[in-house]
Amino acid sequence: MKLEMKKLSLFIIIMSLVAVTKLSYAQENSASAIVIIKPYIRETIPGTQISSAYMIIDNKSENTRKLVAITSDISPRIEMHEHLMVGDMMRMRKLTTIEIPARQRTVLQPSGLHLMIFDLNKPLKSTQTVKMTLHFDDKSTMIVLFPVAGLKQKQPHH
Ligand SMILES: [Cu+2]
Numbered sequence: 001m002k003l004e005m006k007k008l009s010l011f012i013i014i015m016s017l018v019a020v021t022k023l024s025y026a027q028e029n030s031a032s033a034i035v036i037i038k039p040y041i042r043e044t045i046p047g048t049q050i051s052s053a054y055m056i057i058d059n060k061s062e063n064t065r066k067l068v069a070i071t072s073d074i075s076p077r078i079e080m081h082e083h084l085m086v087g088d089m090m091r092m093r094k095l096t097t098i099e100i101p102a103r104q105r106t107v108l109q110p111s112g113l114h115l116m117i118f119d120l121n122k123p124l125k126s127t128q129t130v131k132m133t134l135h136f137d138d139k140s141t142m143i144v145l146f147p148v149a150g151l152k153q154k155q156p157h158h
Helices: 002-029
Strands: 034-042 051-059 065-071 077-086 089-095 098-100 105-108 114-118 129-136 141-149
Touching (some): 051 098, 051 141, 065 077, 098 105
Parallel strands (some): 034 141
Antiparallel strands (some): 034 051, 065 098, 077 089, 077 114, 129 141
16 A cells, blocks of 8 residues: 555656656747737728738747748738838838847837738728737747737837
8 A cells, every 4th residue: 555655656746747847848949938919010001002010029938039930811921120210211121030039028119120011912900900920930930910000099100
C-alpha cells in the first residue's frame, strides 16, 4: 500500500513536470507571447481604394520578434510603413519588417508606424470588422480582427 502511494506521488510529480515544460515551450515558441491591443482600420475615403491600420503589439516573450508580412482577403497588397520628416515634408517609407523588442510594445499609430492597405477589393464601412493575418519572423501567424473606424474619428493625413 505504501509503495503504491509512493509510485502514485512520483507519477503525479513527473506529470506536473511534463505539463510545466509543455506550457513554457508553447509560450516561447508561438505567437501566444504576442498580444495585440486596440487594433483598428480606417474607413475608406470615397473614391479611393486605400486604407491604413493601427494597433499596439505587445511582446511578452524574452525574444525580439519581427512582423514580416500581413495578408488578408480584403487586399492583395498590404505593406508596413513609417512616417518620417524630410525637411518640412511628412513622407511615408515602406518597411520590410517591424520589430517588437523582447518585453516591449511597438505602437502603430497615425503619423507613425502603420499598415497600409492598397487595392481594396471593396470599400470599408464603419459597421464591419476586417480579418488580417500577421506573419512573424519565427514563422508563427496570428489572425487579428480590426474594427473599421469611421471617417469622423481622428484621422492621420495621408
Ligand atoms: Cu502609408
